[in-house]
Amino acid sequence: MVWTDGAAGIPLSQELWNHLIAQIPPVEKLDLAAVSGAISGVERGTERDLGVSLLQMLQEKGLELPRQQQERLESGWAVLCALGGLVLTRTDRLLRYSDLAAAMNLEAIRGELGAFDDRLHQLARPYPGQIDCAENIRRLTDGSDMTCDRGRFAFGYDKAPRVQDAICVRATPQTHGGVRDVFSFAWKQIEADIGEGEPFMARTELALSALLTALADLAHISERRAFRLNDTHLSYGLPMNLVLGGVGINHGFPVVQSTQAALVAELKLLTLPAPLLRVEGESTAYLSLCKTLKAIELAERVLAVEILMAAQGMDVVAAVLPQFSFGRGTQATHRCLRRQVAVLMENRFMAPDMMAALALLQEGALLSATEDAVGQLR
């Protein structure tokens, strides 16, 4: 099921359903399977239409709600709160995955970790998000023999100290951190609107305008980092298109990487700010929340491709340096991914690989496997 009037097409996932029923305490036990199909009439609904059809569905199932909760559904407010909660949960997860993708990429290109030195962030540019991102990367790559001169020289491409990597790599703390700082602000504003029951969600509208821009930037920098993995020169010696084995019938990752460019373009279409869209006297809260969820989904897909490609790059490096180890975090992520997605040695249909990587990301499997190894990321 898809809500098209959100202009974004948000499927009624289990995760959204959980946020919805959390808004209606008596039905917390109702599962998605029991109601799927029952609310198909809201495909073209507003938040009010959706709330009303949810209410009707619950009444048909014999559930009587207190008057106040009926009103929260009829006004659409319960739906807005659920969407707000889902935006916060998914962005929070997305930010940690973005650090994870960058850390795996660093292993593949045997990146320079100086840019993640705590002093640059704690002392020089002490933005909270930037400090957190740099710490995550250091923890994920902790124990890596690849991301240092020893690994770089042993691999054989680098003949002199690296000095510094390209900006999409070394600006990871600033960019991911900037997104984190916007997200912290958005979190505060969304919670304030929900807490006060502010029907227009005026704070949320403005904060999500900024968050959408930041998410576009996050997807952009991930696309650039993955782009480099396909080029021998830009990746410091990985084979062209990450081809392992014979070239003939193995095309590697160029088509997979190009999907990121399309996804980023699609994401940027969503960044038109709320005040430019508003019909006088109306709120754009529902549209803004749906747009943000769509943007999160697109950014997740971009990150899933970076993770998939970085894992292939790690396999190349491991084949050259079997006695060297990756960081504890990146190693755990790689192992988790490889249980579902095999290394690419010859051409195969890649969409299932991309969907498998996305599913591992969205279900939280990659993150929990990683956090089991290095503790909870910030």
Next chain:
Amino acid sequence: MNGSTMTQAIAVTAFLQFSGLLPQCLPALPAPRARAVQETVNWIGQILEQENNITCDNPLLFEGSDGQFEAVMGCNYSNTQVGYSMDLLSTVMAELGRGLLKQGAPAILWQRLATLAMQVSGDSIPTKGGQEDHVEFSYTAAEKAAESACVLAAMLARCSR
């Protein structure tokens, strides 16, 4: 003075000019929107204040206990947060401009504000042979916010009510 210092100078100037206009614009908005704008502006101000107290040199030198200096390379000049907040400032001015339309300000000026509120800091174009391949366009965002402030001032001057 490197690029990010220049951007910060433009951003702060734009913000100061805007701050002088804000009290005259706020009464034209409904109370919840005025409050949302004020809180958002406070956050933008905090970002600029933070950026006033950082260093953007690359590399940075750190003195060791042996009196020697260690050079650490990074991306200290990348003022991403300023870019995001300047784009947001342009968005805020489009919001305030909507209010001024009802006070008789010309629509063409709001249309210019809306154009300037298109987001630039979420964009990026690779430069320098792929070495500087993610650029944050904070400079453009700051220039744009400065121009928005000029347009907003023109709108205020032409309000008939």
